[in-house]
Amino acid sequence: MGGSLRRAGLAGAALALGAGGAYVAWRCLARAGDPVPRAGGEQGKPQSKQILVLGLDGAGKTSVLHSxxxxxxKRSTAxxxxxxxxxxxTEEAKMEFLEIGGSESLRSYWKMYLPRVLVLIYVVDSADHERLPLAKQLLHxxxxNDSTLPVVILANKQDLKGACCITDLHDALALSEIGDERKMFLIGTHVAEDGSAISSSMKDAKELIAQLVSETQ
Ligand SMILES: Nc1nc2c(ncn2[C@@H]2O[C@H](COP(=O)(O)OP(=O)(O)OP(=O)(O)O)[C@@H](O)[C@H]2O)c(=O)[nH]1
Ligand SMILES: [Mg+2]
Incomplete structure (x- = not known):
């Protein structure tokens, strides 16, 4: 795909009502010809309560978002x-999460969305020891250039044998260097096999994000 991320439009729209309220999910597919969709909408104005979800490919961003x-x-399969x-x-906030894929060819688009969002969620595969230095480098x-953007780091895949514990991840990602000014949180998560209710740490993460969004708005 290289430098030619293209937009095909909206596909697979879904609307559902659940205990946590209504959600709508859709995916922007890639196709040659159209420009990258901007996070601010047609007029380029920032939309309210947008949250960017980034992290290396396979970290679990889609799975976490769906949950x-x-x-x-429900784990993502693609x-x-x-x-x-x-x-x-949620009761506290109406939030729009934008995940950009984490594969190498898509990472150059990550920065384009940053100035428009209220909160950054950065998902890390806690068991991917080999790529932790890369995850750290990209996060930093x-x-x-933004010393106040709130950041929530989700240390995902805590269920896997060999997953780094939160303290080790804090060090591996050099989070103490990220600065005192910003609100920053590191939360361990895992997406279990399909079907069960989300864990308490996932619930905590959802509440925290809603709270951050309300405060930052
Ligand atoms: N064991 C385990 N597997 C997980 C967890 N979360 C996601 N997975 C699996 O990890 C793989 C990648 O998950 P995705 O949610 O697609 O990852 P992603 O970050 O969205 O990846 P990209 O879209 O390619 O950037 C899938 O096979 C998931 O089933 C978790 O907490 N534990
Ligand atoms: Mg994904």
């Missing part, structure tokens, strides 16, 4: 090839 939206875990947008309503690059 947050439905309150039930990589995100462009943008995955999910709206989640992303936020180096």
């Amino acid at each position: 947050l939206a439905t309150n039930h875990v 990589p995100t090839e462009g943008i995955n947008a999910v709206c989640i309503n 690059q992303l936020i180096q």
Whole structure:
């Protein structure tokens, strides 16, 4: 795909009502010809309560988002090839999450969306020891020019044998260097096999994000 991420339009729209409120999920597919969709909409104005979800490919961004939206875990089976947008309503906030795929060819688009969002969610595969230095490097690059953007780091795949514990991840990602000014949180998560209700840590993450969004708005 290289530098030619393209937008095909909306496909697979879904609307559902659940315990956590209504959600709408859709996926922007890739196709040659159209420009990258901007996070601010047609007029380029920032939309309210947008949250960017980034992290390396396979970290679990889509799986986590789906779980947050439905309150039930369901692992994703396919990589995100462009943008995955999910709206989640809670009592506190109406939030639009934008996941951009984490494959190498898509990472150059990550920064384009940053100035328009209220909160950054950065998902890390806690068991992917080999790529933790890369995950760290990309996170630091992303936020180096914005000292106040709140960041929630989800240390995902805590269920896997060999997953780094939260303390080790804090060190591996050099989170103490990220600065005192910003609100920053590191939460361990896992997306269990299909069907069960989300874990308490996932619920906590959802509440925290809603709270951050309300405060930052
Ligand atoms: N064991 C385990 N597997 C997980 C977890 N979360 C996601 N997975 C699996 O990890 C793989 C990648 O998950 P995705 O949600 O597609 O990852 P992603 O970050 O959206 O990846 P891209 O869209 O390619 O950037 C899938 O096979 C998931 O089933 C988790 O907490 N534990
Ligand atoms: Mg994905």
